[in-house]
Amino acid sequence: MSKGKILSYAVMTIISSTALAGAMGETKTCPDLGCMPWFVEFGTGVSWSTKSHINPDPSRWDPANEGYNSTLGNEPLYMAGIGYTINPLLSVDANYTFRGIYKYRKHQTALGASAVNPLGNKTRYFDLISNSLMFSGTLYGQGWSENLAYSMGNYGIIQPFLGGGVGVAYNTVSNFRTVTDNTNFVTSVLQDYTKASFAWQLNAGLELKKNRFGLDLGYRYFNAGSFLSNNALITRVNSVGTPITTNLIPAWSSNLSANELYLTAKIAF
Numbered sequence: 001m002s003k004g005k006i007l008s009y010a011v012m013t014i015i016s017s018t019a020l021a022g023a024m025g026e027t028k029t030c031p032d033l034g035c036m037p038w039f040v041e042f043g044t045g046v047s048w049s050t051k052s053h054i055n056p057d058p059s060r061w062d063p064a065n066e067g068y069n070s071t072l073g074n075e076p077l078y079m080a081g082i083g084y085t086i087n088p089l090l091s092v093d094a095n096y097t098f099r100g101i102y103k104y105r106k107h108q109t110a111l112g113a114s115a116v117n118p119l120g121n122k123t124r125y126f127d128l129i130s131n132s133l134m135f136s137g138t139l140y141g142q143g144w145s146e147n148l149a150y151s152m153g154n155y156g157i158i159q160p161f162l163g164g165g166v167g168v169a170y171n172t173v174s175n176f177r178t179v180t181d182n183t184n185f186v187t188s189v190l191q192d193y194t195k196a197s198f199a200w201q202l203n204a205g206l207e208l209k210k211n212r213f214g215l216d217l218g219y220r221y222f223n224a225g226s227f228l229s230n231n232a233l234i235t236r237v238n239s240v241g242t243p244i245t246t247n248l249i250p251a252w253s254s255n256l257s258a259n260e261l262y263l264t265a266k267i268a269f
């Protein structure tokens with residue numbers, strides 16, 4: 001092939017490539033967040049448990065003047081997730097939330113020697129861990145009406161949001177025990193037990209949004225579903241410390257719900 005033909009072929013190739021690029025459009029910067037619909041989110045907050053209503057089997061658990069119901073305390077929470085913005089009104093996400101160890105503590109006054117398994121005055125204890133995997137949807141005010149967004153100038157906009165979600169909560173009861181007042185004798189020690197329960201949540205708050213960054217401050221009502229204690233009663237341990245269970249006792253059951261405040265940072269990509 002002559003040098004002239006090679007040069008002509010090269011020129012035609014360059015012209016064709018240039019024309020094709022022009023037909024496809026020029027490379028442009030992202031004009032809005034429509035080209036960055038995905039986002040990651042990281043959050044933290046505080047969870048205030050509501051009262052858990054516990055109704056143990058009276059044939060094996062002593063009745064008490066104070067009953068068994070109690071709150072489980074307040075614990076921090078930490079969340080991470082990934083989401084997708086469908087349009088300015090709606091986004092969806094999947095997130096995993098770790099909550100601190102809720103603690104049950106209930107002092108009970110004995111009703112008398114006629115009670116089943118009388119232990120005198122005592123305090124019941126257990127720990128509860130509730131971590132959740134949730135799938136949520138969120139509606140944003142600006143997507144509904146521009147009147148629901150407040151401009152902060154160079155700081156972005158503030159808009160309300162409303163959301164909800166469903167998922168699964170992994171509820172683990174551990175360190176279940178009873179300690180008597182007079183002798184500090186530890187009894188009614190149960191093995192740990194984990195129950196996967198249907199969970200749901202509702203949330204609302206305000207979002208500060210600027211370009212690809214968002215910051216949510218919100219309130220959430222979280223229902224982790226039911227939790228159970230084990231029914232395996234540990235009576236002793238062997239020479240290497242392994243628990244030995246010789247009795248079964250009716251498990252405790254209840255539900256966990258909490259009021260939560262949280263702060264979440266989001267980055268679109």
